[in-house]
Amino acid sequence: MSAGERHRSAPGAAQDGSGPAHEVRQPFAAPSSQTEERAWRSAGLLVDLAGRPLPTAAVPCAFCDGDDLGDTCPAALTCRTCGAEPGKRCLRPSEHTADRWHHARIRAAELEDQRRQNAKDITLPAPWMT
DSSP, rough: GGGGGGGOOOOOOEEOSSSSSOOOOSSSOOOOSHHHHHHHHHOOOBTTSSSSSSOOOOOOOOSSSBBBSSSOOGSSSSSSSTTTTTSSSBBBBOOOOOSSHHHHHHHHHHHHHHHHTTOOOOOSBOOOOO
16 A cells, blocks of 8 residues: 555644644645655655654555555554455455455544544644645
């Protein structure tokens, strides 16, 4: 899965311990391409929920062929649709490899990110400006 296939859609609120929560967003709307997102990241323009710059070097994801963006990779979870284990691609009913993650697996990753956000995990990437 490429970094462009994942998206950060949940709104973010940061807690830095010095006051009330405030919403932190990326300084841009979602990029039009993976190349654009990588360029912004390399330039140090993207931030986490605490407003800190994300690491500028791309870190390979431990579960898929994309970059680790700091959010939950769908491949880190077992797919509820086809039963694919963490680190394995989703499967079609024919048991051939699917070209995309199943919707339920993507949704489970989004819910895990929401759980992390509710637990005040400020290491999550901030959502895109809308």
